[in-house]
Amino acid sequence: MxxxxxxxxxxxxxxxxxxxxxxxxxxxxxxxxxxxxxxxxxxxxxxxxxxxxxxxxxxxxxxxxxxxxxxxxxxxxxxxxxxxxxxxxxxxxxxxxxxxxxxxxxxxxxxxxxxxxxxxxxxxxxxxxxxxxxxxxxxxxxxxxxxxxxxxxxxxxxxxxxxxxxxxxxGQNSLSMDLGGGDVDSDGVVLEAVAIAPVQLQLASEEELAAHAVLVEGLDKQVKGQSIWRKLESESPES
CATH class of the missing domain: 3.30.420.10 (Ribonuclease H-like superfamily/Ribonuclease H)
Structure with a gap:
């Protein structure tokens, strides 16, 4: 430019x-x-x-x-x-x-x-x-x-x-997310666009949930009360 x-x-x-x-x-x-x-x-x-x-x-x-x-x-x-x-x-x-x-x-x-x-x-x-x-x-x-x-x-x-x-x-130059393009920042440095892959969430299976329950129960026994995991589960809005 x-x-x-x-x-x-x-x-x-x-x-x-x-x-x-x-x-x-x-x-x-x-x-x-x-x-x-x-x-x-x-x-x-x-x-x-x-x-x-x-x-x-x-x-x-x-x-x-x-x-x-x-x-x-x-x-x-x-x-x-x-x-x-x-x-x-x-x-x-x-x-x-x-x-x-x-x-x-x-x-x-x-x-x-x-x-x-x-x-x-x-x-x-x-x-x-x-x-x-x-x-x-x-x-x-x-x-x-x-x-x-x-x-x-x-x-x-x-x-x-x-x-x-x-x-x-x-600071008025924006970073373009279009692949293959690049903007110039306020100091004249070319900013390369980076592709960001979409994040896909996957729910735990029944086997994984059962294994987690066994793990948390073991932690409860070790601390002779509620482990931090149990407290977090009880405070979860979905619990």
Whole structure:
């Protein structure tokens, strides 16, 4: 199972008003294990960032001026995400920007390139209703250190989100009892299905019951009273 945890940084909040992506960061999970096969690019948006956005990510126009434009990394990005399930925190925001960028290079929408899109913000709201469910809040809740996150960064946030997602979904994989199949546990270990033979109960024969009675009577004589077997028989709901 291949999953991509994705985050972006942008010049502002609205792609319809011309805001652009300035950074894409992705980390790869295969069978719930980080592979180190990451995708990361700073992108020249060909415009300035809004003041509020700049305060969040700190990526200046000067810093981004010599970085590739989205059209130059589009093919590499499409190849990287192709067919994978994608995990995003507040997915509509990032997908809206990605769709706008893909449209500029005459490419199908983001969801047409990938499998399932998993929104961890939606998951968190279902799991923790009424609580703060920002990435920082989830890091605190699941004991994931984000002390090194002075500013937002797409790759750093994707790495943190991967840890949050694994913590949120730990233990949700069930062990399949279908023969020939195997699930993956929360640590990425394949669980092999095991066939369990049905248990058949057989009642004791008259000879076996008679032999048991003789045995219990002998035990009574040895303890000069009721043996433990006799007491158990007397307490049995069927006696």
């Amino acid at each position: 291949r999953q991509i945890v994705l985050d972006t940084e942008t010049t502002g909040l609205n792609p319809r008003s011309g805001d652009r992506i300035i950074e894409i960061g992705c980390v790869e999970l295969v069978n719930r294990r980080l592979t180190g096969n990451n995708f990361h690019h700073y992108i020249n948006p060909e415009r300035d960032s809004e003041e509020g956005a700049l305060a969040v990510h700190g990526l200046t126009t000067e810093f981004l001026s010599d970085k590739p434009k989205f059209a130059e990394i589009a093919d590499e990005f499409r190849d990287y995400i192709a067919g994978a399930d994608v995990i995003i925190h507040n997915a509509p925001f990032d997908i809206g920007f990605l769709d706008a960028e893909l449209k500029r290079v005459n490419t199908p929408t983001f969801k047409e390139h990938v499998g399932e899109v998993i929104d961890t913000l939606v998951q968190a709201k279902e799991m923790h209703p009424g609580k703060r469910n920002s990435l920082d809040a989830l890091c605190d809740r699941y004991g994931i250190s984000n002390a090194h996150r002075a500013l937002h960064g797409a790759l750093l946030d994707a790495e943190l989100l991967a840890e949050v997602y694994l913590a949120m979904t730990r």
